[in-house]
Amino acid sequence: MSTGNPVSRKQPKVDLDATRERLTKLGLLHASDHVNQVLAEAVKESWPPHRFLDRLLEDELTVREERRLKTSLRLSGLPTGQTLGNFDFGFQPSVERSRIETLGTCAWIREKENLLIQGPPGVGKTHLAVGLAIRAIENAFSVAFHRLEDLLAALKRDAEISPQRLRRRKHMNVALLVIDEVGFESMTRQEASLFFRLVSYRYGRGAIAITTNKGIAEWPEMLAGDEVLATAILDRLLHRSHVLNISGRSYRLRELEAAAKSTNPS
Numbered sequence: 481m482s483t484g485n486p487v488s489r490k491q492p493k494v495d496l497d498a499t500r501e502r503l504t505k506l507g508l509l510h511a512s513d514h515v516n517q518v519l520a521e522a523v524k525e526s527w528p529p530h531r532f533l534d535r536l537l538e539d540e541l542t543v544r545e546e547r548r549l550k551t552s553l554r555l556s557g558l559p560t561g562q563t564l565g566n567f568d569f570g571f572q573p574s575v576e577r578s579r580i581e582t583l584g585t586c587a588w589i590r591e592k593e594n595l596l597i598q599g600p601p602g603v604g605k606t607h608l609a610v611g612l613a614i615r616a617i618e619n620a621f622s623v624a625f626h627r628l629e630d631l632l633a634a635l636k637r638d639a640e641i642s643p644q645r646l647r648r649r650k651h652m653n654v655a656l657l658v659i660d661e662v663g664f665e666s667m668t669r670q671e672a673s674l675f676f677r678l679v680s681y682r683y684g685r686g687a688i689a690i691t692t693n694k695g696i697a698e699w700p701e702m703l704a705g706d707e708v709l710a711t712a713i714l715d716r717l718l719h720r721s722h723v724l725n726i727s728g729r730s731y732r733l734r735e736l737e738a739a740a741k742s743t744n745p746s
């Protein structure tokens with residue numbers, strides 16, 4: 481007897497077009513496009529029904545995850561080509577692989593801790609920060625990457641907006657904010673105080689990774705010579721933080737060094 485319920489089962493329709501339409505309605509677009517193919521394989525290989533269903537769903541999830549990764553990477557502003565996988569640990573012995581692998585688990589991001597990567601030019605500070613940020617995206621954390629100069633320009637544009645609007649800015653609320661090239665130039669007093677506002681807002685709310693060529697002792701000078709502000713910023717940044725000090729040769733200059741050696745072997 482019919483219940484009048486629109487979902488009550490009638491004779492099952494063995495019509496692939498209808499199945500595809502249902503998958504589309506459910507938003508399973510990859511499955512909808514590939515159900516024919518997977519079904520043909522299932523028949524050919526005599527898969528049990530649940531294997532067919534599982535494979536259809538697994539493919540849908542894989543495609544979605546790939547799409548999510550691609551979109552998140554694009555929106556993050558991260559440069560391409562620098563991953564933990566292509567970092568040559570042999571070249572930079574001051575970087576402990578095990579430490580980077582531990583950071584690569586993203587536990588520090590989950591705990592809203594900070595990371596400071598210090599060292600001279602070309603030693604791989606940006607490369608490591610970017611590699612760790614990619615790892616964060618793979619682990620489903622939201623990420624924004626900014627060179628300090630661009631971030632300060634954005635902070636200045638936002639100097640007068642309401643706190644509510646400010647909080648919606650990506651650099652305020654992503655799980656990981658990467659600030660690259662801190663210390664290349666000194667900040668003005670206004671920039672230093674906007675930087676303080678950012679660090680102070682994110683403190684305990686989200687992780688920050690900073691790459692810098694300046695040692696801690698040089699921060700007051702970099703922050704408009706304001707000792708009080710520098711202490712307040714460092715206090716928040718360094719509380720629950722990880723510091724990587726990279727000392728070594730510039731990777732950018734390695735080819736020059738090698739060329740110089742081959743022309744002048746002594």
Ligand SMILES: Nc1ncnc2c1ncn2[C@@H]1O[C@H](COP(=O)(O)OP(=O)(O)OP(=O)(O)O)[C@@H](O)[C@H]1O
Pocket residue numbers: 562566567568569571572599600601602603604605606607608661691693731732
């Ligand atoms: N150990 C490494 N293995 C592979 N590539 C590296 C390594 N170190 C640096 N590189 C590459 O060398 C170039 C310079 O590295 P990177 O930009 O990370 O240096 P940096 O420490 O940030 O320098 P700067 O202070 O000038 O910004 C990049 O192309 C980076 O991918």
Ligand SMILES: [Mg+2]
Pocket residue numbers: 605606607660661691
């Ligand atoms: Mg750099």
